[in-house]
Structures are given as C-alpha cells and as structure tokens.
Amino acid sequence: MRLEGAPMREQILEAAVQMFAEYGYHAAPLRDIARIAGIQAASIYHHYPNKQALLVEIMETHMVRLNAALQHVLEVYDEPLQRLSEAISSHIRLHTTYKNEFFIVDTEIRALEPENKAHILALRDTYEKLVQEILRDGIERKVFRPGDVKVTSYAIIAMCTEVATWFRPGGRLSVLQVIEIYRQIIIEGLLATH
Amino acid sequence: MRLEGAPMREQILEAAVQMFAEYGYHAAPLRDIARIAGIQAASIYHHYPNKQALLVEIMETHMVRLNAALQHVLEVYDEPLQRLSEAISSHIRLHTTYKNEFFIVDTEIRALEPENKAHILALRDTYEKLVQEILRDGIERKVFRPGDVKVTSYAIIAMCTEVATWFRPGGRLSVLQVIEIYRQIIIEGLLATH
DNA sequence: GTCTATATCGGGATAGAC
DNA sequence: GTCTATCCCGATATAGAC
Numbered sequence: 001m002r003l004e005g006a007p008m009r010e011q012i013l014e015a016a017v018q019m020f021a022e023y024g025y026h027a028a029p030l031r032d033i034a035r036i037a038g039i040q041a042a043s044i045y046h047h048y049p050n051k052q053a054l055l056v057e058i059m060e061t062h063m064v065r066l067n068a069a070l071q072h073v074l075e076v077y078d079e080p081l082q083r084l085s086e087a088i089s090s091h092i093r094l095h096t097t098y099k100n101e102f103f104i105v106d107t108e109i110r111a112l113e114p115e116n117k118a119h120i121l122a123l124r125d126t127y128e129k130l131v132q133e134i135l136r137d138g139i140e141r142k143v144f145r146p147g148d149v150k151v152t153s154y155a156i157i158a159m160c161t162e163v164a165t166w167f168r169p170g171g172r173l174s175v176l177q178v179i180e181i182y183r184q185i186i187i188e189g190l191l192a193t194h
Numbered sequence: 195m196r197l198e199g200a201p202m203r204e205q206i207l208e209a210a211v212q213m214f215a216e217y218g219y220h221a222a223p224l225r226d227i228a229r230i231a232g233i234q235a236a237s238i239y240h241h242y243p244n245k246q247a248l249l250v251e252i253m254e255t256h257m258v259r260l261n262a263a264l265q266h267v268l269e270v271y272d273e274p275l276q277r278l279s280e281a282i283s284s285h286i287r288l289h290t291t292y293k294n295e296f297f298i299v300d301t302e303i304r305a306l307e308p309e310n311k312a313h314i315l316a317l318r319d320t321y322e323k324l325v326q327e328i329l330r331d332g333i334e335r336k337v338f339r340p341g342d343v344k345v346t347s348y349a350i351i352a353m354c355t356e357v358a359t360w361f362r363p364g365g366r367l368s369v370l371q372v373i374e375i376y377r378q379i380i381i382e383g384l385l386a387t388h
Numbered sequence: 389g390t391c392t393a394t395a396t397c398g399g400g401a402t403a404g405a406c
Numbered sequence: 407g408t409c410t411a412t413c414c415c416g417a418t419a420t421a422g423a424c
Contacts, residue, residue, distance in 0.1 A: 008407080024304050026220035030400060042402080043408050051400065084384070107301055110218050135384075144384045151367070151375045152384070158356035159349040166348060173345070181345045189383025190278070190329075190338045190346070202389080224418065236420080237390050245418070 009047045011037045016054040021100035025055055025111040055108060056116045062101045063123035066094055070130045080138030081187070087134060088160060088186060089179050095164040096175045102164045128153055156186055203241045205231045210248040215294035219249055219305040249302060250310045256295045257317035260288055264324045274332030279377055281328055282354060286373045289358040296358045322347055350380055 005011065015036035019028035030051055034041040048054055069090045077083045095102045105120075112120060131153040138144035160182060167178065199205065209230035213222035224245055228235040242248055267280040289296045299314075306314060325347040332338035354376060361372065 022304075024218070024220065026218065027305065029398080031398095039407090040409060041400085042410080045401070046407055081385075110216075111221065138384075142386055145378075145382070145386045147378065147384075148367070148375050151372065152379060154356060154360060155353040155376065155379050159353040162348060162352035173342070178345065181342050182349065184339075184341065185346060185349050185380075185383070187383050187385055188339070189379070189381050189385075190332075190341075191275075191381055191383075192336055192339045223416075225416090233389090234391060235418085236392080239419070240389055 008037065008039065012039075012044055012047055013054060013057060017058055017100050017104065020055065020058070020104045020108065025051075025104075025108045052113055052116065055104070055111060056120075058101055059105050059108070059112070059120050060123070062094075062098055062105055063120060063127070065098075066091070066102075067123060067127050067130070069094060070127060074130060074133070080134065080141055080143040083134045084138065084144075084187065085183055087131060088156070088183050091157070091160045092163050092179045092182060093175060095161060096167050096169070096178070099164045099167060102161070106161055106164065128157065131157060159185075202231065202233065206233075206238055206241055207248060207251060211252055211294050211298065214249065214252070214298045214302065219245075219298075219302045246307055246310065249298070249305060250314075252295055253299050253302070253306070253314050254317070256288075256292055256299055257314060257321070259292075260285070260296075261317060261321050261324070263288060264321060268324060268327070274328065274335055274337040275381070277328045278332065278338075278381065281325060282350070282377050282380060283373050285351070285354045286357050286376060287369060289355060290361045290363070290369045290372070293358045293361060296355065300355055300358065322351065325351060353379075 006014070012033065015033045016028075018036060019033050022028075030044060031041045033054070034044055037044075048057075070087055073083060073086045073090055077086055109117060109120065132149050135144060135149045135152055139146050139149070163178060163182075167173075167175075173181075200208070206227065209227045210222075212230060213227050216222075224238060225235045227248070228238055231238075242251075263284045264281055267277060267284055271277045271280055303311060303314065326343050329338060329343045329346055333340050333343070357372060357376075361367075361369075367375075
C-alpha cells in the first residue's frame, strides 16, 4: 500500500497535463509543474530528460490508446454501420475520459520538435486511415452514401474530437447522451424529410 | 501609387499572422515578426503597444467578419435549409480565405489576457447563438429533425472550422467542392438507405 | 518612423551537496 | 531522489538618437 499516492514520475506527468491543458506548452513554466507535483523544478530532470519529453509522453500514450481502441472495434465488428457507431463511441469515450490529454494532443502539435512531430503525426495518420477504412468499406457495401472518404473522415474526427473542449463531467449531458447525439448527426444528418 | 506595398502597420500584422499560425503565439519571437515585416523589433512599438495587441487585432477582425457574414445570411434568407446551407458556405469560404487567421482564432484563445479573452469569447458566443437560431427555427418548422441544438451547433462549427487546418489552395479539392461535401454530410448524413 | 543599445526578467537546464 | 544555487540565454519592452 502506497501512502504517498502515485510514483513521482506519474505525478509529474499529471501536473504537466494540467498545466499544458490550461496554459499551453510554452506558457507553462516547469517550475509550476514541479510545484503541483510537490517537488523542485530541478528534480524533474531526474525523471525526464527535458520539458519536451513530458509533452511527447502525454501525446504518444494517448494516441496509441486511441489507435488501439479503434483497432479493437475493427477486429470485433464487421457490419459498417456498427463499426462506425462503435468508432464514434470509442472516440468520444476516450476524449471525455482523458479530456485534458486529448486537448493537448489536439492543440500542441506545433510545439513538438521535428522528429517527435513526425512520430505523433504518423500515429494520427494511422488513426485517420482506420476511419477511412470503415467509410470505404461501408460505401462499397452500399451502406453509406458514396462521398469523399478523406474529407468525411476529417469531418467526423474533428467534430468528435472537439467534444473534449466543451464537455464537463457532471454537466447537462452524460457521455452516453453525447455519443448518441453525435451518432445521429453523423449517420442520419439533420434533415427531417427522410 | 504606393511602391512600398501595404502600410507598415498592415505588414506587421501580416507577418504576425504568419508567425503565430506557424509557431504559435508564445513561440513566435517579436524579432522574427519584425524581420519578416522588414524592420527592427523596437519599431513595432511605434505601431502597436505590445505583442498581445497583434493577437487581439487578428482575432477580433476575423470574428467580427465571421459574425457579419452569418448575420447577412440570416437577413437575406428565410428558409431553414437554405439558411443552413449558406451558413456552411459562408463559414468554409471565410475559413479557407483567411486560413491562417482563423487557425489562430481557433488555437490561441488561451494566449489572450483575461479581458481580451472575454471579449473574443463573447464574439464567438454570438456566432454560436446565430447558428443555434437557424437550427431551432428549422426544427420548429419541421425541416430539421428534433435534436440537441447546442451540441449540434458545436458539431457543425467544429467540422467546418477544421477545414482551415488541412485545406490547401490549389490542392485536390476546390473550396466549392469542399463546401458541397460538408453540406451533404451535415444535411443528409452518411446513410445510403434514405 | 526607424534605428541602436540596453534594461529587465523569466525560463530551461546544470552542478554538486545531502 | 531531492535539494539549493546558479548559469545562460532569449524574450518583451524601453530610452533616446537620428
């Protein structure tokens, strides 16, 4: 039983998530991250080589998580409508559960150094490709209307991702309600006259 | 006839747009902005009181522009479907024409000092309210399916806004094609079986 | 209206003791 | 593994000449 709570490495990362999400990577001083974690700034360097490493670990962990979840959906389900539905659910579930983390993924790509940026963008690309696979397959099987697969994937990902910016746990809507609203918008559209 | 091109004030602002969009507000040194504008950093202070003023002017100008365009749509059109269609068109048109500017509006809200932030968020709120008015009216007149007006407005705005991040003039798709794709996704949804 | 020179500060990172 | 002390740099902003 660990009375001090999580290991320091985790505490630092969590403090970084908080600060990066609230003030942005560049505007968040390492000293403040250290203060929240309950140590001195210099002590961070025992756990991480530099500030950038914090950002990279946050982004990588969660992009991998996101990809794994979607991969799982593709393995478990076969029917296009169900696949898309579960993909939306998985995406929104993760973006509300790890709200701050995904907000960082979505707003701090520019703050990454070139090699790190390439790495994270590759993970994002993988994700987009998986979504596009669902759409392409669904169009071929005549479940979805024919349309631009790439742009459609961007649109779906963009709207489901933005949930992380406005969703408040304990607010007017539950995660499940939000998922249902998005499912309907994406799958059925707004028109009443169908 | 002005051989030097635009007045310096404009040149500085344009340089700021470029740098803020590429590196982010905090990561963009005033010296670099000055260099692009062809002057020394100190000279910027003859035209603007400080760095923050550059950011505020960029954001305010374009949020006002966005609101004016949507206001115009509401005044000119009455039919809900046409209103929504024109709103999408207006939004995407502006977000592709002033790609960098709206990218900044969308990613640097956090970099604003409190009073400036309140001001810009108020403008954004006005915009959201206008979109919600279109949706509410359309639902009442049975043109749109009943649904959560607020969340739907967020979803529409989010996906149309993100166009600014991937759109490249002269790329595979023209602005008009992009607008048509988004119209269809939003209004009709993905299902083929309607 | 633009320059050079500089004040001032805060940030990331390092050294070395404990 | 954490501390104190400090280095060093780059950033915004100002002063004052031209």
